[in-house]
Amino acid sequence: MKILLVEDEKEMARLVASLIAHSGFKIDVVTTIADAFHAIRKGAYDLLLLDRRLPDGDGASILKMARHLHPGIRVIMLTALDALSDKISGLNAGADDYLTKPFQGEELIARIRACFRRPGGEIRPPIVVGALSYDLQTDDVSVDGSIIHLSRRELMLLRTLVQRVSRVTSRDSLLVEIYGSEDDVRDTALETIVSRLRRRLSELGARVEIHTVRGRGYLLAEKGL
Amino acid sequence: MKSLPLAPRVVGYLIVAQLFAFFCGWTISTALSMAGIGVFPSSWDSLAISRAQRQAIASLAADEDGAVRITPTQELLSEIRRAPHMRVAVFDKFKQALPGSDPVLVSILTPVVGISPTHVHFALPDDDSFAPEGFMAPMRTPFGQLHIAVHGQKFQWNDLIDAWAFDIKVLAAYFATAAVLSTATAWFAVRNGLLPLRQIAREASLIDMDTLGNRLTLDVVPTEAMPLVGAINQALERLDVGTRRQRLFTANAAHELRTPVAVLAARLDAPREPNFEFQLRRDVWRISHIVHQLLAEARAEEQTLPLDELVDVAASVRAMVDDAALLAIRDGREIEYLGPSGAVFVRGNKVAIEAVVANLIDNALRAEPRGGSVAIRVNENATIEVIDHGAGVAEDDRRAIFEPFWRMSEGASGAGLGLAIAKELVSKLKGRIWVENTPGGGATFKISLPRAVL
Numbered sequence: 001m002k003i004l005l006v007e008d009e010k011e012m013a014r015l016v017a018s019l020i021a022h023s024g025f026k027i028d029v030v031t032t033i034a035d036a037f038h039a040i041r042k043g044a045y046d047l048l049l050l051d052r053r054l055p056d057g058d059g060a061s062i063l064k065m066a067r068h069l070h071p072g073i074r075v076i077m078l079t080a081l082d083a084l085s086d087k088i089s090g091l092n093a094g095a096d097d098y099l100t101k102p103f104q105g106e107e108l109i110a111r112i113r114a115c116f117r118r119p120g121g122e123i124r125p126p127i128v129v130g131a132l133s134y135d136l137q138t139d140d141v142s143v144d145g146s147i148i149h150l151s152r153r154e155l156m157l158l159r160t161l162v163q164r165v166s167r168v169t170s171r172d173s174l175l176v177e178i179y180g181s182e183d184d185v186r187d188t189a190l191e192t193i194v195s196r197l198r199r200r201l202s203e204l205g206a207r208v209e210i211h212t213v214r215g216r217g218y219l220l221a222e223k224g225l
Numbered sequence: 226m227k228s229l230p231l232a233p234r235v236v237g238y239l240i241v242a243q244l245f246a247f248f249c250g251w252t253i254s255t256a257l258s259m260a261g262i263g264v265f266p267s268s269w270d271s272l273a274i275s276r277a278q279r280q281a282i283a284s285l286a287a288d289e290d291g292a293v294r295i296t297p298t299q300e301l302l303s304e305i306r307r308a309p310h311m312r313v314a315v316f317d318k319f320k321q322a323l324p325g326s327d328p329v330l331v332s333i334l335t336p337v338v339g340i341s342p343t344h345v346h347f348a349l350p351d352d353d354s355f356a357p358e359g360f361m362a363p364m365r366t367p368f369g370q371l372h373i374a375v376h377g378q379k380f381q382w383n384d385l386i387d388a389w390a391f392d393i394k395v396l397a398a399y400f401a402t403a404a405v406l407s408t409a410t411a412w413f414a415v416r417n418g419l420l421p422l423r424q425i426a427r428e429a430s431l432i433d434m435d436t437l438g439n440r441l442t443l444d445v446v447p448t449e450a451m452p453l454v455g456a457i458n459q460a461l462e463r464l465d466v467g468t469r470r471q472r473l474f475t476a477n478a479a480h481e482l483r484t485p486v487a488v489l490a491a492r493l494d495a496p497r498e499p500n501f502e503f504q505l506r507r508d509v510w511r512i513s514h515i516v517h518q519l520l521a522e523a524r525a526e527e528q529t530l531p532l533d534e535l536v537d538v539a540a541s542v543r544a545m546v547d548d549a550a551l552l553a554i555r556d557g558r559e560i561e562y563l564g565p566s567g568a569v570f571v572r573g574n575k576v577a578i579e580a581v582v583a584n585l586i587d588n589a590l591r592a593e594p595r596g597g598s599v600a601i602r603v604n605e606n607a608t609i610e611v612i613d614h615g616a617g618v619a620e621d622d623r624r625a626i627f628e629p630f631w632r633m634s635e636g637a638s639g640a641g642l643g644l645a646i647a648k649e650l651v652s653k654l655k656g657r658i659w660v661e662n663t664p665g666g667g668a669t670f671k672i673s674l675p676r677a678v679l
Contacts, residue, residue, distance in 0.1 A: 102513050104506070106551065168547035172566065213550045214598070215562030216543065221551060 001125055003027045003112070004045040006036045006062060007078065008054050012101075016049070019105045024125035025112065031055070036062045040069060047074040047115060050095070063094055074115045078103075106166035106221075117163055127162050130207030130222045134162045143204045153178050154197045161210065161220035170217040194218060232415040239407045247400070251392060261356070268356040269380040272388045277378035280304055281313045282366045285323070293317065293368045295325030308379035314361075316372040323371075330374050334361060338372050349376065421445040425454055437465040474526065477629050478519045481643050485512045503555050510552060514587045515643045518580040522646045525577060525653045532574050532654060535677050539569040539603045545582045546601055549590065557595045560586070564603030570677035571607045573654040578674070581650050581658070582609060584643045585670050589613035592668060607676040614667035618660050626660065 003020060007013040008031045020027045028043070030036045033056045039045075040062070048066055050059040059077070066073050077098040096115050099108060113127060117136075126135040131144045139155060141148050150158060160177045161169055174190060198210050211219045258267035280301045287293050295315055297305070305311050314330035315323045320338045322331040329349065337345060344362035352358065361374035393400065425441050432439050440458045443451060489508040498504060524530040546562045553560040571578075582601075589599040592615030602610040618626060627648040644658075651658040656674040663669045 100517075102509060104510075104551075166551050168550045170543075170547075211550070211554045213546065213560060213562070215564070215600075216546055216550070219550050219554065221554065 001025050001116075002043065002045045003047045003049060004036065004039055004043075005029045005049045006031070006033070006054065006059055007049070007051045008032065009051075016108070019108065020049075020112070023109045023112075024128070033057050033059065033062055037065060040066050044070065045073060047076065047112060049076050049078055049112075051078050060095075067094065076111055076115060104166075110165055110167050113163060113165070127165060129162060129165050129220065132162070132201065132206040132208050134158065136163070143201075143206045148200075148204055150197070150200065153193050154200065157193055157197055158220075161218060164220075166219070166221050168213050168216050168219045172217075174217060231419065232412050235411040235415050236408045239411050240404055243400075243403055243407065247393075247396075248389075251389060255388075259356075268358060270358050270378060271356065271360070272384040273378040273380045274360045274375060275387050275391050276381075276384055277304070277311065277313070277375035278360075278362075278364060278373050281315060281373050281375060282364065284313070284325075285315065285366055285368055285371075287368065292324070294323050297325070304378075307381075308377060310377035311379070312374075312376045314374040316374075318369060318371070320372075327376075330359075330376060334372075334374050337361070341372075347374075347376075418447055419450075421447065422450060425450075429457070432461065434468065437461060437468055470526070473629060474519075474523065477645055480629070481515050481519070481646065482512060485515065500555075507552060507556060511587050511591075514580070514584045515646075518584050518643055518646050518650065521574075521577040521580040522650050522653075525574070525650060530574050530577060532577070533572050534574055536571050536573050536575045536578055537568040538571050538578060538607060538609060538674065539565055539567065541575060541579050542582055542601055542603050542609060545579060545586055548583070549586045553590050553599065556590060558590055558593050559598035560590070561598050561600040562603075563600050565605065569603055569605060569607055570679060571674040572677045573656070573674055577650050577654060581647045581672065582611070584647055585611040585672075588643070589615075589668075589670070592616065606673075608671055608673040611670045612663050612667065613669075614663055614665065617662055617666060617668045623660050627658065 001024075003025050005013060005017055005020070005027055007016065007029065010031070013029045013031065017027050017029050028039060028045075030039050031054075033054050048062065050062055052059045063075055066075065075095045077095040079098055079100050097111050099111055126133045133142045136159070139159065141150060141155070141158065156178045157174065160174055171187065171190060178190070178193070194210060201208055201210070207223045208220055209223045211221065213219055255267065259269065280298070281295070284295050284298045284301045285293055286296045295313060301313070312327035312330050314326035314334060316326075316334070316338045317323060320335070322335065333347070333349065337347070338361075341363070342361070344360065346357040347359040347361065348357035349359065358378070359374065359376035361372055363370050364373045366373075424445055428439070428441050440461060441454050443454055443458065446454050485508055489505070489512070492501070492504055492508060521530060525532065542564065543562055546560055550560050586599065586601060589611045592613045593599050594615060597614045600610075600612040602612065604610070627644050629645040648658050651672055654674060656672055658670065658672045661669045661671060
């Protein structure tokens with residue numbers, strides 16, 4: 001699970017790298033396109049975090065070369081504030097996602113996880129939120145290191161929410177994840193499962209909360225930050 | 226192309242024009258004379274007079290005892306062969322015909338010479354007297370001033386040049402005077418006429434970024450130069466408007482950012498509050514919303530932001546709500562989306578719309594009391610409502626909050642930030658932004674955007 005960050009602002013690179021490393025990913029940092037080429041040739045990375053504006057050109061130019069060497073590689077563009085339309089051109093250039101600076105740390109980690117969730121993603125580390133840990137490979141859920149057991153639907157709900165930790169998961173996509181494409185599921189059914197899961201997590205002292213965002217869905221986040 | 230100074234050019238044109246005028250005038254008057262319309266009737270052959278006179282003078286020669294006589298030169302002889310009726314007579318200062326003079330001319334002219342005429346046109350008895358082809362005048366010769374008479378000379382083409390040169394010689398003084406005067410006049414007129422341009426140049430040289438409001442004085446310049454000066458003034462006007470707009474934008478940007486930056490600084494200095502980190506994060510987010518909006522506005526201003534994209538505002542607003550959700554929750558507020566789960570299409574720009582909506586949501590979360598809920602509604606008619614339950618906006622302030630540099634009264638601090646720029650952006654999107662009361666208290670900001678016709 002290796003990430004390459006291409007970012008020329010030293011302070012930014014240091015902070016972002018530390019944030020990512022803290023979330024259980026291995027990360028290398030380079031500051032130029034030339035160094036990035038070198039690093040990509042040498043090491044196998046699963047994800048590139050590309051700054052657009054680099055001292056020796058547009059970070060997007062790395063993308064093509066990286067895809068050529070490692071077809072499965074994921075790419076997230078980090079665009080500067082003053083490059084609003086870069087978002088579009090970043091995606092056009094073939095990036096999987098983009099994030100506009102300044103970004104929230106939680107958001108970046110969520111995007112990185114989302115990126116790996118897509119087909120072609122490699123083995124992921126367990127997602128840790130508060131005292132809760134969710135291993136996406138095995139669907140093992142633990143609180144403070146001890147495995148807990150959840151019902152199938154609770155597990156699917158938690159799995160979906162935890163993959164979008166700190167971000168809203170829409171009710172529609174939750175319904176699809178949990179019930180498949182059945183249309184006759186009532187909203188109250190989902191609310192019931194959510195309430196049950198909330199209670200369980202609270203009882204277990206998982207230090208996470210599932211918030212309701214009315215009109216949108218649910219958001220799982222670490223408690224009381 | 227190299228540009229020549231105007232004055233010498235005008236002088237040059239004038240002199241050429243005068244020569245041409247003389248040539249035309251001469252040709253016309255000569256033609257009129259020949260047609261018998263002029264004051265003195267004339268004929269082609271009369272143009273040969275001056276050549277005939279020269280030939281006569283050239284034929285004058287003195288013999289051993291100093292007596293002058295006409296001894297025809299080869300040239301005169303061949304001329305006489307060409308014009309068999311040509312006659313030449315020369316009278317000395319005693320009015321006596323020199324030997325070799327034509328007897329017919331002598332007999333006719335002897336009485337006339339007696340009165341020493343300055344010149345005389347004459348005809349022989351057999352001539353058509355309408356245009357007398359005989360001519361006698363006193364002329365300078367190597368043997369003093371003698372009366373030379375010619376008759377029966379015949380025109381040939383180079384006589385035209387002769388005749389012309391002769392007339393120029395006669396009119397040389399007039400010519401010289403005209404040339405000198407017109408040169409001086411042209412020089413003076415051009416210099417003097419363009420003098421106001423120097424004043425304009427002085428005025429223009431004083432215009433810089435601080436005095437873009439100045440205009441060049443239009444009524445001092447000659448009419449011919451008015452379009453130029455007028456066009457420069459119009460260019461200045463456009464520059465002025467553009468610069469003013471840009472300065473306002475910069476001032477606005479600084480103003481909009483000063484408050485949140487001041488809050489951020491104060492927060493760092495104040496004793497740590499329990500949710501210090503979160504508060505910092507929120508401050509940063511607010512600044513970045515404003516910067517986003519400023520940049521969208523700057524781009525719209527320089528027209529690099531396409532403003533007619535097809536945008537699903539419902540999807541955009543849902544994304545904005547999702548983005549703000551964590552922040553709202555951490556801040557002890559709730560955020561709620563009221564609107565269709567499907568699409569509502571407008572014509573506009575996604576980035577610009579999102580910047581404005583994000584800013585409104587940020588303002589609303591700030592105004593919302595702790596524990597309250599901010600609602601964002603998207604209607605099918607492409608209006609977006611951002612509803613809070615805070616202090617609301619007083620009736621009197623509802624227009625003013627969208628003006629640049631507007632500050633709401635103390636107590637409602639924070640609300641209103643970025644609204645001037647939001648308004649600019651929305652009007653660029655051909656939409657409208659305004660504020661109403663939330664039933665039960667609070668402010669509801671509404672944006673209406675042009676619906677896309679699919």
